[in-house]
Amino acid sequence: MSAPPLLEVDHLVMNYVTEKGDVSAVEDVSFTLHQGEALGLVGESGCGKTSIAMSLLRLQAENAVFKSGEIRLNGENLLALPEDEMRRHRWKDIAMVFQGAMNAWNPVYRVGDQIREALDLHFRPRLSDAEATERISRLFEMVGLNPAMANRYPHEFSGGMRQRAVIAMALSCDPSIIIADEPTTALDVIVQDQILQELKKIQRELGMAIIYISHDIAVIAEVTDTIGIMYAGKLVELGPTVEVFARPKHPYAYLLLSSTPSVTGPRRKLAPLEGEPPNLLNPPTGCRFHPRCPFATERCSIEEPPMETIADGHRVACWNWREVPVSIAQEARP
Amino acid sequence: MTEKIDARPGADEPTDLPPPIISPDSVPDSMWRIRWALFRRSFAHNWKLFRANRVGLVGLAIIGFFALLAIAPTVLFATGIWNSAVYDPVVGLEPNPPVKVMTVVNEITDPETQIDFRHVLLDNRIPNNIQVGEQVEIPQQPAPPDRRHWLGTDPLGRDVLSQLMHGARAAFFLGILAAVVTVIIATTVGSISAYFGGALDSFFMRLADLLIMIPFLAILIVIGAIFEFKLWHLAVVIGLLSGFGGVAIVLKSQALAVKVKPFVDAARVAGGSNAHIIFTHIVPNVMPLSFLYMMFTVTSAIQGEAALSFLGLLNVRISWGLMIQLANTQGYLLQGLRYWWLLFPAGLAVTLISAAFFLVGRAMDEVVNPRLRKR
Amino acid sequence: MTEPLVKVDRLTKLFPVSRGMFRRPVDFIHAVDGVSFEIAPGESLGLVGESGCGKTTTGRLLVKLMEATSGQILMHDDGSMIDVAHIGSDDLRRFRRRVQMIFQDPYESMNPRRTVFDTVSEPLAVQNIGSLREREDRVAQMLQLVGLTPPNTFLFRYPHELSGGQRQRVAIARALVLDPSFVVADEPTSMLDVSIRISIMELxxxxxxxxxxxYLYITHDLAVARYMCDRIAVMYLGKIVELGDTEEVLSNPLHPYTRALLSAVPVPDPTYRKPPVEIKGGITKAINPPTECRFIERCPWATDVCHSTEHPPLEDKGGGHFVACHLVEKGAG
Known part of the structure; x- marks a missing residue:
């Protein structure tokens, strides 16, 4: 870890301004991403993971306001850049596979032509026709599509193929970071598996960094080196994926893992998480998880726990992380 | 059969709950009281959304203004402020109109309009044996606004303001009746077509196509020319034409979207009959759109009435269209602004109230369609 | 073995695909094609498969939201088996009390203009059960049971005032208010967040x-099926290809499709080494499918036998583990 990080998110705070008041969507989130690293952000809907992804590209919603913090790409604060300079980084340095992007292809243009358009917008100097065709063919091969498919229309693609084409488009300008927001949601398991394997392979070959964003902790387990668990706008635990899955330290992470059914291992009783996520218009005081937390003490409702480093690269924001059992409950299901 | 995972942001955020209608440990309340409380709450909520739209408020204010005008004559006659012999919109007559003394030059015609006075004035003050060179007192009708007649009088010496007020009554009666007929028919036809489909649907939809193809005004003129056409006849005809026509198609497409919702399946699985499903699930979900189209129907009904009355095809006591028609047949229409009180009050009233209902409709559209709402 | 509660025999549903305006339909989607299974009283059967495999259609046929093209659905009712396909309108009403359904989308399965009370009491109202007062008590009792407590705070809420998890609880209350003996649950938790999903499953x-x-528990998620079901049936293009006790099928999958499906499921364990997914091509459509094995185009092990014979029957390969594959030996289960 001696090399400087590619991307640093430093104490980022972002609110959505609404009629009813400010929604605290991202609260004091910090993490780094190194060359070739695969980071996963996992959490439930409304936990702020997509808000972070959009912020990295500065494509946040119009009513979003950055209260404080920085997002540094190679040391340069993206939040301070004027829009036209930001546009140069977008796609070239950071590309994104949007949630539901597979349904965003324009039905009346050939898929290859739509990728070509992206190339023309971002690639300098502009590629010649031959170069562009060559490049698109290579991209298609990379994501496991027949290059001849570039001349086809979106409706001739299946869901999985469309998603592969979306990934090809994200790769088109050799970005150093790809953000994949729910890249396989709405796909069937077999196709999901194929696409995840493809992404892993590409990442290995090109040495890119990827940020996976998903609600599905099993998907994150499969493809990432580092995992960040988010709850109600806060990053509550961050660490090596293997370590966090083996020894989750934040009660939310612990309960999330305890309540994830699996097809492997013993058939165990799952512990339901009581209650529902808080309304971020008016988040709970102290630790945002305390109303649902079985380990909560009085301190949790008053003081906000800071992110504490408990081992190399493993950080957790909880006053009582020592109380959390060492491994997941394995109570067998009756 | 898609397995989609919902990832709408905040989809599972607990909503801000308003206080419950019944408190957790109260004595059981009667059902209608609860329904009333629910209705009041949802009305308050929708009113809040509506209120945010300034255009809609303007429309509502205009409608309110005309509603006051429509009620006013009842009050004015009852309190004796207005004497019905003078102020009745049809048979009233101003007994002491302003008088102009003129010398008879050749014929007894009004120099302005070239119309024989005896045809126009139902007045016996002009002696029949009048000679050229004699002086004669000619009552000035139509008379411009004065203290007794704020909007002047018409060529027959009747009060224009009173006519305008009674015209507002006619307009409300016509517009609302037409709209109610339209909505009842269109909602029923749309829901039934969507729910049952098949031959019934084809029949109603082809009928709708046919009615859309027929030029609206032309068919009203034809009907008006053949039959004696009263105001409520017109309302019903307009209601039928738009109820079986375009509005039915719009409401059907809405009903189709409702029909495929799982709650309709759930009702069927519970054992609900077709009638139960149509009237408790489909119609209530089509209703908001129906109300919207009610507003637009009012607009087209009032405009249709004005056109028909202007052509003299409507057997109606008094209406705004008739006021303009009278000004026209008596030759005052093409006199520029000189007889403005015969033309503008009625013309403006038609325009304003049409616009008002339309504006209210637009504002309701935003309440009904959250997508149109600004955040 | 006790008498089954539901017995489905060679159930088939074909959807015509008409080409051109006036031509008669010549092509058919074989959405459900000769499906047979039994469900014992109190047992939960999981119906698992990818989108388009016919699992939802099967569920809708069972609750009579659709009419079957052919085949039988027999329901145990007062000591006799009644044929659901040929049911009279009076019996249909009674049948509706016994069989209910829970839907996937909690946002669309409640009428937005009706309160929780209206929604949950609807089955009672259309079945003419009880007075208004009695219905109110019954609904309150149901809300208590599904964990919406105290019931009075929820009775007169509109759906938009509830969270997804709460709505699904209401849907469960509605399905159970008539005290049915059989409930078809169509992906009831797939649209909920993880933390809420488990509490709904537990409920x-x-x-x-x-x-x-x-329950007939329809899901695309094998992990959820494992948690919820005593037995599971795996469907592929309108056919059940494997059926057996949940743990047996998951630990000893015999059909090549089940194996592929199982190895593709992501596992919440970063140290787990997944076996490769052995399957060819992408999902095909069930329009006029070949008479040979349904899986033949995607099966990496298809042999001459597979190409020269019809779709294999669903056979007991031992211990109640049914598989429809020529290549699986008897006694493998």
Whole structure:
């Protein structure tokens, strides 16, 4: 870890301004991403993971306001850049596979032509026709599509193929970071598996960094080196994926893992998480998880726990992380 | 059969709950009281959304203004402020109109309009044996606004303001009746077509196509020319034409979207009959759109009435269209602004109230369609 | 073995695909094609498969939201088996009390203009059960059971005032208010967040015991099926290809499709080494499918036998583990 990080998110705070008041969507989130690293952000809907992804590209919603913090790409604060300079980084340095992007292809243009358009917008100097065709063919091969498919229309693609084409488009300008927001949601398991394997392979070959964003902790387990668990706008635990899955330290992470059914291992009783996520218009005081937390003490409702480093690269924001059992409950299901 | 995972942001955020209608440990309340409380709450909520739209408020204010005008004559006659012999919109007559003394030059015609006075004035003050060179007192009708007649009088010496007020009554009666007929028919036809489909649907939809193809005004003129056409006849005809026509198609497409919702399946699985499903699930979900189209129907009904009355095809006591028609047949229409009180009050009233209902409709559209709402 | 609660025999549903305006339909989507299974009283059967495999259609046929093209659905009713396909309108009403359904989308399965009370009491109202007062008590009792407490705070809420998890609880209350013996649950948790999903699943298991209901649990998620179901049936293009006790099927999958599906499921364990997914091509459509094995185009092991014979029957390969594959030996189960 001696090399400087590619991307640093430093104490980022972002609110959505609404009629009813400010929604605290991202609260004091910090993490780094190194060359070739695969980071996963996992959490439930409304936990702020997509808000972070959009912020990295500065494509946040119009009513979003950055209260404080920085997002540094190679040391340069993206939040301070004027829009036209930001546009140069977008796609070239950071590309994104949007949630539901597979349904965003324009039905009346050939898929290859739509990728070509992206190339023309971002690639300098502009590629010649031959170069562009060559490049698109290579991209298609990379994501496991027949290059001849570039001349086809979106409706001739299946869901999985469309998603592969979306990934090809994200790769088109050799970005150093790809953000994949729910890249396989709405796909069937077999196709999901194929696409995840493809992404892993590409990442290995090109040495890119990827940020996976998903609600599905099993998907994150499969493809990432580092995992960040988010709850109600806060990053509550961050660490090596293997370590966090083996020894989750934040009660939310612990309960999330305890309540994830699996097809492997013993058939165990799952512990339901009581209650529902808080309304971020008016988040709970102290630790945002305390109303649902079985380990909560009085301190949790008053003081906000800071992110504490408990081992190399493993950080957790909880006053009582020592109380959390060492491994997941394995109570067998009756 | 898609397995989609919902990832709408905040989809599972607990909503801000308003206080419950019944408190957790109260004595059981009667059902209608609860329904009333629910209705009041949802009305308050929708009113809040509506209120945010300034255009809609303007429309509502205009409608309110005309509603006051429509009620006013009842009050004015009852309190004796207005004497019905003078102020009745049809048979009233101003007994002491302003008088102009003129010398008879050749014929007894009004120099302005070239119309024989005896045809126009139902007045016996002009002696029949009048000679050229004699002086004669000619009552000035139509008379411009004065203290007794704020909007002047018409060529027959009747009060224009009173006519305008009674015209507002006619307009409300016509517009609302037409709209109610339209909505009842269109909602029923749309829901039934969507729910049952098949031959019934084809029949109603082809009928709708046919009615859309027929030029609206032309068919009203034809009907008006053949039959004696009263105001409520017109309302019903307009209601039928738009109820079986375009509005039915719009409401059907809405009903189709409702029909495929799982709650309709759930009702069927519970054992609900077709009638139960149509009237408790489909119609209530089509209703908001129906109300919207009610507003637009009012607009087209009032405009249709004005056109028909202007052509003299409507057997109606008094209406705004008739006021303009009278000004026209008596030759005052093409006199520029000189007889403005015969033309503008009625013309403006038609325009304003049409616009008002339309504006209210637009504002309701935003309440009904959250997508149109600004955040 | 006790008498089954539901017995489905060679159930088939074909959807015509008409080409051109006036031509008669010549092509058919074989959405459900000769499906047979039984569900014992109190047992939960999981119906698992990818989108388009016919699992939802099967569920809708069972609750009579659709008419089957052919085949039988027999329901145990007062000591005799009644044929659901040929049911009279009076009996249909009675049948509706016994069989209910829970839908996937909690946002669309409640009428937005009706309150929780209206929604949950609807089955009672259309079945003419009880007075208004009695219905109110019954609904309150149901809300209590599904964990919406105190019931009075929820009775007169509109759906938009509830969260997804709460709505699904209301849907469960509606499905169980008539005290049915059989409930078809179509992906009831797939649109919910993870933390809420488990509590809904737990609730359904609890109520299955309390109300003595059997579920046909339709899901694309094998991990969820494992948690919810005693037995699972794997569907591929309208056919059941494997059926057996949940643990047996998951630990000893015999059909090549089940194996592929199982190895593709992501596992929440970063140290787990997944076996490769052995399957060819992408999902095909069930329009006029070949008479040979349904899986033949995607099967990496297809042999001459597979190409020269018809779709294999669903056979007991031992211990109640049914598989429809020529290549699986008897006794493998």
């Amino acid at each position: 359904m298991l609890e109520l299955a015991d309390a109300f003595d209901v059997s």
